[in-house]
Amino acid sequence: MADRQTKPAVETVTVKVDGRAVEVPRTTPNWEGKPEPTTVLQACKYAGVEIPHYCYHPKLPVVGNCRMCLVHVAMPGRPGPDGKPPMNEDGTPKVFPMQLPYEPGTPRGVIGCATGIIPGMDINASSPETREMREAVLESLLINHPLDCPICDQAGECKLQEYSVDHGQPESRFAEVKVHKPKAVDLGPRITLDAERCVLCTRCIRFSADVAGDDALGIVNRGSYNAISSYPGQPFDNNYTLNTVDICPVGALTSDDFRFQMRVWFLKETKSLCTGCGTGCNTVIGSRENRMYRYEPRQNDAVNSCWMCDVGRLDYKWIGRDDRLAKLRGPRGNTTWPSALKEISGHLTKAAEGSVAIVASSRQTNEELFLLNKLAKRFKALTDSVPRKGEADHLLVAEDRNPNTTGAQLTGITTKRVGSRLAAIAKGIVSGKIKTLIVFGEDVTQHGIDAKLLGKLKMLIVSDILPNATTRKADYLLPGCSHAEKRGTFTNVKGRVQKFTKALEPSGDAMPEWEVLHELVHNVTGLDGFNSIEGLFNQMADEVKAFKVAGLTWAGLGDQGADVKL
Amino acid sequence: MILACYANDVKLAYIYIRGEFPEGARILNRAIDDARASGFLGKGICGTKYNLEIHVHRGAGAYICGEETGLIESLEGKRPYPRIKPPYFPAALGLYMCPTIVNNVETLCNVRHVMEMGGDEYASLGTAVNTGTRIVSLSGQVKRPGYYEIEVGKATLGELIFHRNFGQGLLDGRKLRAIIPGGSSSKVFRAGEKFNIKSKDKWGKVIGQKLGLLDIPYDFDTLMKCGSMSGSSAIIVMDDSVDIVEALGNLSDFYAHESCGQCTPCREGSLWMAKALKRMRSGEARKGDADYLRHIAHNIQGRTICAFGEACAWPVLSFVDKFRDDFEQRGAEDEARLAKRNREAAAS
Numbered sequence: 082m083a084d085r086q087t088k089p090a091v092e093t094v095t096v097k098v099d100g101r102a103v104e105v106p107r108t109t110p111n112w113e114g115k116p117e118p119t120t121v122l123q124a125c126k127y128a129g130v131e132i133p134h135y136c137y138h139p140k141l142p143v144v145g146n147c148r149m150c151l152v153h154v155a156m157p158g159r160p161g162p163d164g165k166p167p168m169n170e171d172g173t174p175k176v177f178p179m180q181l182p183y184e185p186g187t188p189r190g191v192i193g194c195a196t197g198i199i200p201g202m203d204i205n206a207s208s209p210e211t212r213e214m215r216e217a218v219l220e221s222l223l224i225n226h227p228l229d230c231p232i233c234d235q236a237g238e239c240k241l242q243e244y245s246v247d248h249g250q251p252e253s254r255f256a257e258v259k260v261h262k263p264k265a266v267d268l269g270p271r272i273t274l275d276a277e278r279c280v281l282c283t284r285c286i287r288f289s290a291d292v293a294g295d296d297a298l299g300i301v302n303r304g305s306y307n308a309i310s311s312y313p314g315q316p317f318d319n320n321y322t323l324n325t326v327d328i329c330p331v332g333a334l335t336s337d338d339f340r341f342q343m344r345v346w347f348l349k350e351t352k353s354l355c356t357g358c359g360t361g362c363n364t365v366i367g368s369r370e371n372r373m374y375r376y377e378p379r380q381n382d383a384v385n386s387c388w389m390c391d392v393g394r395l396d397y398k399w400i401g402r403d404d405r406l407a408k409l410r411g412p413r414g415n416t417t418w419p420s421a422l423k424e425i426s427g428h429l430t431k432a433a434e435g436s437v438a439i440v441a442s443s444r445q446t447n448e449e450l451f452l453l454n455k456l457a458k459r460f461k462a463l464t465d466s467v468p469r470k471g472e473a474d475h476l477l478v479a480e481d482r483n484p485n486t487t488g489a490q491l492t493g494i495t496t497k498r499v500g501s502r503l504a505a506i507a508k509g510i511v512s513g514k515i516k517t518l519i520v521f522g523e524d525v526t527q528h529g530i531d532a533k534l535l536g537k538l539k540m541l542i543v544s545d546i547l548p549n550a551t552t553r554k555a556d557y558l559l560p561g562c563s564h565a566e567k568r569g570t571f572t573n574v575k576g577r578v579q580k581f582t583k584a585l586e587p588s589g590d591a592m593p594e595w596e597v598l599h600e601l602v603h604n605v606t607g608l609d610g611f612n613s614i615e616g617l618f619n620q621m622a623d624e625v626k627a628f629k630v631a632g633l634t635w636a637g638l639g640d641q642g643a644d645v646k647l
Numbered sequence: 648m649i650l651a652c653y654a655n656d657v658k659l660a661y662i663y664i665r666g667e668f669p670e671g672a673r674i675l676n677r678a679i680d681d682a683r684a685s686g687f688l689g690k691g692i693c694g695t696k697y698n699l700e701i702h703v704h705r706g707a708g709a710y711i712c713g714e715e716t717g718l719i720e721s722l723e724g725k726r727p728y729p730r731i732k733p734p735y736f737p738a739a740l741g742l743y744m745c746p747t748i749v750n751n752v753e754t755l756c757n758v759r760h761v762m763e764m765g766g767d768e769y770a771s772l773g774t775a776v777n778t779g780t781r782i783v784s785l786s787g788q789v790k791r792p793g794y795y796e797i798e799v800g801k802a803t804l805g806e807l808i809f810h811r812n813f814g815q816g817l818l819d820g821r822k823l824r825a826i827i828p829g830g831s832s833s834k835v836f837r838a839g840e841k842f843n844i845k846s847k848d849k850w851g852k853v854i855g856q857k858l859g860l861l862d863i864p865y866d867f868d869t870l871m872k873c874g875s876m877s878g879s880s881a882i883i884v885m886d887d888s889v890d891i892v893e894a895l896g897n898l899s900d901f902y903a904h905e906s907c908g909q910c911t912p913c914r915e916g917s918l919w920m921a922k923a924l925k926r927m928r929s930g931e932a933r934k935g936d937a938d939y940l941r942h943i944a945h946n947i948q949g950r951t952i953c954a955f956g957e958a959c960a961w962p963v964l965s966f967v968d969k970f971r972d973d974f975e976q977r978g979a980e981d982e983a984r985l986a987k988r989n990r991e992a993a994a995s
Binding site: 143144145146147148149151181183184187189190192195196197214217218220221222224225254255256257258260280281299300302303304305306307 | 903908945951
């Protein structure tokens with residue numbers, strides 16, 4: 082907090098954008114986050130004016146090859162012998178429009194992405210000169226581009242389409258034969274390349290080499306015949322390849338998973354999180370008519386920048402699986418939520434201290450774990466969750482493959498040693514001390530509490546979304562929701578609390594777990610006051626120490642989340 | 648080169664020689680071995696504490712490697728895509744992002760003579776502001792094409808073509824049509840062109856001058872004032888047997904083939920121009936093709952990462968501007984022939 086207060090004022094520079102004086106920071110973070118002189122393109126962005134571009138990407142090294150961001154600028158004059166810059170008659174500094182040195186009078190553009198601003202420069206982002214340059218670059222890009230928008234997956238989110246509408250010409254002058262290049266190239270196991278659609282911006286090459294650390298892509302041939310390629314005989318296959326599809330400004334790189342599945346303009350976009358590991362990459366779910374079609378990374382510089390891994394991105398198919406649990410089941414077969422909750426509450430109210438144990442999941446939300454812990458406290462119940470480990474990588478993938486282990490720890494469901502109390506729970510069942518087991522989202526038969534042990538219980542209450550050996554033994558089976566079907570928060574491995582929102586309706590009887598738990602906690606403990614997710618989160622933030630110290634509120638989380646100290 | 652390195656306290660130098668010169672590379676390597684054996688290279692050169700290594704690096708046959716930042720990329724083992732300037736000026740961020748001096752052979756060859764003669768005497772060669780000598784490569788339809796070393800500005804274009812010491816005139820019975828004065832990327836001159844130029848004399852006084860094409864002294868400034876450049880000092884002479892559209896098509900094919908393809912205007916434009924010219928050369932020219940070509944070339948020059956954009960645009964711009972009648976005539980003829988053929992086809 083202290084450093085936030087003493088932060089020095091940002092040094093600024095004044096430039097003119099389309100005749101309007103704007104004050105912009107002197108430096109702006111480059112792709113690696115290091116401050117560098119603010120560029121013309123960035124200055125225009127600060128001023129709310131978009132400079133069209135293909136090759137420039139804020140998270141990639143600048144190469145300046147597409148020339149789409151050419152802008153006509155006027156520079157202040159050099160100081161004369163008196164040390165003063167040349168002035169107009171009205172006392173304002175004189176500026177000199179840039180022109181070709183060998184052809185005075187013909188305007189010369191600078192590339193916005195790589196040209197640093199100079200105090201007093203005029204950036205003519207929308208002047209006829211600038212528009213003419215853009216039009217010319219677009220014309221060049223389009224002469225060899227196939228007119229296959231109707232069958233192109235990128236249509237609707239294509240920069241070539243968008244800029245053609247904004248800056249292009251209605252007709253092409255091109256009277257020659259187009260260059261033909263390879264189409265439907267299997268670049269790797271998850272990527273298909275259409276080299277004819279490619280504008281050769283090299284974003285994919287730079288991403289692979291400089292961000293993913295796999296210098297796998299390059300350009301073959303020369304001139305207009307240039308084409309993207311992986312090294313001969315080596316497929317483009319690392320865990321980050323699908324990011325190249327996101328950053329491809331056109332339809333050259335398409336995802337084998339999403340290709341031809343859905344027109345993008347039909348997709349509803351919902352802010353969500355990836356649940357593949359403890360990193361908590363921010364995502365956008367693309368869905369239509371209650372079916373999820375894709376994940377895309379959502380920029381969050383504190384977590385995942387603009388990227389996500391391929392494994393995480395493709396880890397959504399289970400959400401729409403046919404065998405999802407959709408029926409609420411009690412000991413006498415299918416039932417309804419009012420009766421089931423009444424019966425469970427009645428049973429739990431009578432349960433003695435120490436006779437109940439809870440196995441929660443670190444795939445559950447902070448709110449759900451908080452409520453489970455409230456329930457647990459009522460019976461002094463043993464609680465734990467199940468660890469999931471994998472190998473961490475150099476970029477985004479965390480060793481912890483649960484999305485919310487930190488949340489489980491902070492809410493008190495588990496300890497630093499996740500799963501260390503599972504053996505004690507098993508022992509309690511063996512000894513007959515534990516008579517009721519509540520399981521959320523885990524197949525405990527895989528974690529030391531086998532089907533035979535489960536048979537010893539008087540009552541097994543299970544909430545899950547897919548069938549397994551534990552759900553089959555349940556006395557009460559409560560169908561739950563995936564994260565795409567409810568709202569809530571996760572706390573990632575670094576202690577960032579982030580929220581996700583609801584993209585899909587749950588199927589059948591399934592209900593968000595926090596709603597079910599809220600009801601149970603109310604019935605069993607008499608506690609009240611959190612019947613909305615906002616209220617519940619704020620209540621939790623007030624009671625869980627780490628959250629309280631950080632001063633979290635639901636509204637305060639915003640889209641990017643907030644850090645808690647671990 | 649060793650002298651230049653010594654002057655700049657450079658410890659490591661490369662000679663980048665294009666891949667098409669295997670014999671040249673062998674000779675260079677032999678010379679370097681000789682120099683090392685004689686104590687001019689390696690550690691403690693000539694008994695001093697100065698160390699220098701020179702390596703010969705052979706290119707792989709791309710014209711763009713002549714662009715200094717493209718050359719640096721190539722030397723680093725990458726595709727020779729020229730770098731954007733700013734920020735990658737070689738003197739600040741060159742080879743392996745270290746300060747680097749890139750000079751061509753011609754420049755370095757002068758060092759020896761400057762050292763030998765002394766700066767003042769060397770500067771007394773040539774004209775007041777364009778000093779020294781240049782080796783002119785004279786090609787095209789002259790009797791004696793070849794390489795001629797001249798004092799800069801001490802021979803005119805006319806002398807270079809006609810003088811008995813140089814080209815010895817056009818082939819018998821031919822008339823001059825055009826001259827490309829400084830390599831194929833320089834703007835073409837049309838025979839009979841006249842120029843009104845202004846220049847400053849030794850005392851800074853501005854003097855007006857009328858020059859015929861053949862009276863242009865072969866120096867940097869005058870050629871630039873006449874709208875072209877001395878560039879690589881390769882003069883291409885074209886006589887009246889040359890088809891201008893064919894000649895430009897030939898040049899454009901070269902530039903389309905050698906464009907590295909990094910930045911959009913040149914990548915797409917160079918091949919576009921070459922394709923248009925190919926169409927025109929195969930009997931399908933259109934009346935508007937002169938403007939069509941001009942439009943494409945205009946969209947390249949000044950908008951690319953490196954000067955290759957100008958190199959491929961300038962021949963087209965200058966050929967079209969100076970020989971517009973050739974292009975328009977061809978368009979009219981082809982369109983008329985096509986119309987006639989269509990009429991005949993319709994009639995039958």
